[in-house]
Amino acid sequence: MESNSWLAKYGSLVAGKRTRWITIFAWILLAAVLSMTLPQVGSKEINNAPNLKDDLPSVQAAAIIKEQFPSESGLPALIVWHRDSGLTAEDLAAVQGLAQQLTDSPVEGQSSTVPLHQMPVDALRAQVSEDGTTLIQPMFFDESADAEVMESSLEQIKTLGDEAAGAKPFEAETDGGELSARITGPAGIAVDASALFSGADVSLLIATVVIVLVILLAIYRSPILALIPLVGVAFAYAVTSPLLGWMAGEGWITVDSQGISIMTVLLFGAGTDYCLFLISHFRTELTRHENKLTALIHAIKDATGAVAMSGFTVVLSLLALLLAEYGAYHRFAVPFSLSIFIMGIASITLVPALLSVFGRASFFPFIPRTPEMKRERAIRKGKPVPKETPQRGFGQAIGGLVTRKPWTVTIVSVVILGALAGFAPAINYNYDILSSFPKTMxxxxxxxxxxxxxxxxxxxxxxxxxxxxxxxxxxxxxxxxxxxxxxxxxxxxxxxxxxxxxxxxxxxxxxxxxxxxxxxxxxxxxxxxxxxxxxxxxxxxxxxxxxxxxxxDTKTVGDQDRNLIIPVVTVLIALLLLVYLRSFVAMLYLIATVLLSYGAALGLGWIIIHYLMGADGIQGSIPLYAFVFLVALGEDYNIFMISSIWQKRKTMPLRQAIREGVADTGGVITSAGLILAATFAVLATLPIQVLVQFGIITAIGVLLDTFVVRPFLVPAITVLLGKTAFWPGRVYEPAASGKAERVTRAYRG
Structure with a gap:
């Protein structure tokens, strides 16, 4: 506890024998008070908030149209009447009946409607398609009407249409031979989009919780340990939600259902990762220290710095979205960054306190013990004393491979990632929101x-x-x-x-x-x-x-935001890595490997989405979202692994430090990567193509970071660079005895 003693004191402060109860009580009190006094974020969602600023050409045009041409203003809803065999006179009479109803008794939010009932039947038939099968009946909503108002009004219109037709055309199949009707146009699209996202919230939350719980149980085979990270995430959400609701209620931020859905996934995925890094250190220390508090304080010392740095990296990267001009990007910045910030605090306060309470029982029934405890337990039960044999797992094998054949590993990794990234320039982008909808909407x-x-x-x-x-x-x-x-x-x-x-x-x-x-x-x-x-x-x-x-204008502004935010995020992360590692060289290759992984994720994602799933393009907003998430979260894993190598380098030769660093962090980073990838993959189960595509690409990126960049590419490059990897920071030369005697010098190449 000599070095970084302030972290030992911090560990005693949040997870000591008495202070752990204060920590837990403080979180319970905070969550309860905020939940009772502030509104939840879900009650403050605004799903029709403008994405474009007033000075953009299309927005200026809309203002002029609304002022000077009110008959053409408003959000159009198009009622599409159709009969495969051709619309009949009775069908047209039903259309006119609905038009008169909407004229005489407008629904809520309606600004105008086309008076089709005032047209002679021959004039109305002239509006029917050339094949005689289809007629479009336009109506308009006030642009200020929100999705809930329009949804209620469209349901009322469907009821009125059923009454006018004497049937149920809005439920009839469009190819079934009978009269059918569907509502589309910007208003219909907006209502369907809102319904998709609102319906996705609960199912997304349930699916995310279940998949995280299943993976944690599979990894640790302990019900208690599987629940501890979820408890941490639950408390983080319980604090985040009312804070965001309060900020939205004050008008400081705007939140929508899409942002809250992705925030939920991010909170569970990244939050569980942070908890796992502490838990992994705790389990290791329990095999070295009989006293659980001593083991926990050592774990807090080893993990807190990397967890805090990783969380800070993600928070700053997400805050960079505040620079965006496009409303949807800008709206995501505060909810995403605040949720990760609070989760980071929970992972280094609440989770250690919970681990302190449960101690070794957290890992039941596979409880980690020191060799002395194992011997005493065996003697007490009259069983043979277990022999201590060195563990030779998969992590050790990978660590040995990258130190023996660094050139081979580097070349193969770069070729694989580069080949996948080569597909990225071929991606087609689209902004067609309808392509995100199920075909039956x-x-x-x-x-x-x-x-x-x-x-x-x-x-x-x-x-x-x-x-x-x-x-x-x-x-x-x-x-x-x-x-x-x-x-x-x-x-x-x-x-x-x-x-x-x-x-x-x-x-x-x-x-x-x-x-x-x-x-x-x-x-x-x-x-x-x-x-x-x-x-x-x-x-x-x-x-x-x-x-x-x-x-x-959306595409133009989105392209400008992407060209600004991607360099800003890259520079921010580079500066943080430089401060944390004090190595310019390490910063360069860590950034380069994550950027290569990002390109490979886009390329492989395009192969799956286009060639296997048959999509013509991906949503234009996905590259920026994927970049912010993958680069920030990808550096998390690099930070955890490289921190271990840097620490071990103080007491052992560099190749041994790399070999053992890869072995020590391999299991926990693999577990964390699987959980994070699985949570993003949950998005791919939703009936919304933009989230499906985002989930696929982000999950691929996380898996590439987890199974290629972190275990192979980064450590292999570190081996090749040798002492240069530390330039211009300190180089630790262990004494020949292998003890912790340290000689520090500046390495200049």
Whole structure:
């Protein structure tokens, strides 16, 4: 206890014979008081919070459209009526009946509806698709309406539609021959997205708890020890949830269900990892010390620094998301980082206190004992005294391999990871939210019907607003001549208070959520500006609004955030490693190996998602999320292993330190990696493709870190570099006797 004696004092403070009860009581009191006085985070979720700032083109366009063209503003819901054999007169009468109901008695949040009931039947039939099977009935919600209001209103619309049709078209199969109806469009999509995430919360929590518990039982074969990390995570969540709820209630942060779902996974995965590192040290020390408190204090001394450093690394990396301009990225920063911060505190306070209470019984029925205790127990029971034989496990074998053949291990590891990373540039990215939905979701089925019977652009028309400056300008013919535009509806509408403003509603000849459609937005704006210039307007003003324009701005802002945050996170982690290890060289190769692992995770993830699962692309937000998680969490494992090597280097030759460091940390890091990968893999069981893809890629990255980077690549590189790995920090040269005599010098190459 001579070195780092302050950690020994700290261990006695949080896990001493009397103080352990104070620690446990403090956590119980804190969790109880916060839960009783502050709202839970789930009650403060806002699932329709804006992701784009007011100064972005699509947002400015939406504001102008709402002010000057109120009939075109609002969030559209498209009711898609369909009959395979063709819509009948009775079907059209049902549509008109629903239109009259929505006109006479608007549902909550409704801003307007198209008065189809005022059309003659022949005019209404002209709105039916050319094959006679499908009709789109638009209505609009106020943009301020939240998902809960729209969900309730859409359910009411379904009831009214059933009454008008005298059947249940919203439950009928779309290919069953009878009249069917589905609600899609931006409002329908928003409601379905909210329902998917809200339904996922409970199932995700249950699945995560079960899988962590099963893995812990398999690893330690002790019911008590399997529960201790879960208790720590539960208390961390019990403190985090009301704090986040309070912050959201004060308006300091915004939280949504997607963020809380991922936060839950992160808390269980990373939190359990931190607990395991302490537990592993405790079990080792129990084989050396008869007194459980002495063993625990030694374990706290050995593990606390690495746990604190790892947690701090993850917290800072996640806080970097505050730099994001895109709302969804920005909203994740505080919940993710706060949950890890509180979990880190719990893992070095509450968990040690619980281990102090249970002592060796934590590991029942496989209780670790010192050799002397084993002999005494054998004599007491009249059994043969067990012989102490050195343990030669898988970790020792790997440690021996990397020290004997470092070049081979390094080359093979780099080739494997590099080959996988080579697939990353081939990844196709998409921003089509519908591709994340199950094929049986109402909004996706409705979208498919529109795509088959009409132009898929009917799902979300683009609105172009121009300032004519009083000149005689009509851009309809210009737009209609573009083969990327399916139709331009009617004559341009003039602004309510500014008659020089004209609005054109454009239906694209492509999926409005596709990359092609998004990349067309600047081209569409340029086409309008050029036509205005040709009409004598020197400085044309054009605004392009609608879902496609918003998606274009989303991609632009997301790309900017990724290009900023990835370097920032890399630099932050590099600085932390430099401070902790005091080695510039070690910092460089630790960062490089994790970046290589990240690229390999993207590449292998793309192979699975595209070639095996058949997806055309992955969600555009995944690379940034995966980077922040994988680089921060991947460095966790490097920190734990390299800390062991650095510590052992003080008393033994470097190759022996590497061999024993790999062996000592192998089991616990493998266990932690399996748990973390499994918790992220739980996301892949949800019916939401964006979470499925994120879960697959993140789990792959964790497994690559666990089974390739940490046991093979990093220690092999350390062997090859030798003393250079410590540059310019201290190099410890053990005395020839092998005792802890230390000679310290600066190594300069």
């Amino acid at each position: 109402d909004s996706r089925e409705g979208n498919d019907l529109i795509g088959e019977a009409f132009s898929p652009g009917s799902l979300a028309p683009v609105t172009v607003v121009v300032d004519t400056e009083g000149k005689d300008v009509n851009l309809a013919s210009v737009f209609e001549a573009d083969d990327k535009i399916a139709s331009v509806s009617g004559k341009p509408e003039s602004g309510a208070t500014e008659p020089n403003l004209q609005s054109y509603s454009i239906t694209l000849a492509m999926n409005p959520y596709s990359l092609d459609a998004m990349s067309y937005i600047p081209e569409l704006q340029a086409r309008a500006e050029n036509e205005l210039k040709a009409s004598g307007i020197a400085e044309p003003r054009v605004w392009v609004g609608g879902q496609t324009a918003e998606q274009h």
